[in-house]
Amino acid sequence: MSSGDGWTTCAAGHRHWGLFGAAGLLLVGEDRVVLQHRAPWTHQGDTWGIPGGARDSHEDAVTAALREAREEARLAAADIDPIGTYVDDHQGWSYTTVVARAVRPVRPVAANAESVTVRWHSVADVAGLPLHPGFASAWHRLRDVPPPLFLVVGEAAAGDPLLTRLRETGVATDRLPAGLVGGGLTRLLPHVVHAGHRAASVARDYAGRGQVLLAHEPADLRSLV
Ligand SMILES: [Zn+2]
Numbered sequence: 001m002s003s004g005d006g007w008t009t010c011a012a013g014h015r016h017w018g019l020f021g022a023a024g025l026l027l028v029g030e031d032r033v034v035l036q037h038r039a040p041w042t043h044q045g046d047t048w049g050i051p052g053g054a055r056d057s058h059e060d061a062v063t064a065a066l067r068e069a070r071e072e073a074r075l076a077a078a079d080i081d082p083i084g085t086y087v088d089d090h091q092g093w094s095y096t097t098v099v100a101r102a103v104r105p106v107r108p109v110a111a112n113a114e115s116v117t118v119r120w121h122s123v124a125d126v127a128g129l130p131l132h133p134g135f136a137s138a139w140h141r142l143r144d145v146p147p148p149l150f151l152v153v154g155e156a157a158a159g160d161p162l163l164t165r166l167r168e169t170g171v172a173t174d175r176l177p178a179g180l181v182g183g184g185l186t187r188l189l190p191h192v193v194h195a196g197h198r199a200a201s202v203a204r205d206y207a208g209r210g211q212v213l214l215a216h217e218p219a220d221l222r223s224l225v
Helices: 061-073 123-128 133-142 162-169 199-206 218-222
Strands: 007-009 015-017 022-029 032-038 052-054 080-089 094-102 115-122 149-154 191-196 211-215
Touching: 022 061, 022 080, 032 061, 032 123, 052 061, 061 080, 061 094, 061 115, 080 133, 094 133, 115 123, 149 162, 149 199, 162 191, 162 218, 191 199, 199 211, 211 218
Parallel strands: 022 094, 149 191, 149 211
Antiparallel strands: 007 015, 022 032, 022 052, 032 115, 080 094
16 A cells, blocks of 8 residues: 555545645657557456556655566666646646656566556557547647757756756746747656856757757756746
8 A cells, every 4th residue: 555545535625535636657669659448357357557656755756656666667776858738637636647768679568467458559650549538638648759958068057956957857848948848748747967167159059959948047957946
């Protein structure tokens, strides 16, 4: 029994599992995503969704999603690069989908009794599957995955405590500067790159690997929270 196990009711009057909300992992590969065929006995079972479950009282959404993915599908955190989050906020309860890329080929397996199967599906086939209602309503926000975000930090911003917060909770997609994209996600989880006095040239080096945000000053970080 974990601290988050239990039913709760959101402001709209739905019953939801997870006293502190719930989180799941959507793992993305080349035009494929990992889906879980949920066991018939589970809530809204015999449907396809993502590995996930109740958050513990002390857990942030990314930690909870990675734990559930390990427990239910034997996906290892070392193989997973979190890109961002989408929060389905019901007021009083929320489900956070952590969208992530596989950094090497991975083969998910149904690792506990909550799954019938866990396997890769082509993105094009997802909408045609019998989907879990929560995942079905979020899918259009999740399917266009933005490139990874690199936050290149210069000397003056390097010691700022906001960096820890941005690394853990992400950059709000509605605060991204023009030219950067968040897809349908709520926040992007940045890779923080400490570049010292070479920030401008390091930012150019990272341009080929994803989206780049440059923070010279602490004020540049405050504009992202
Ligand atoms: Zn609800």
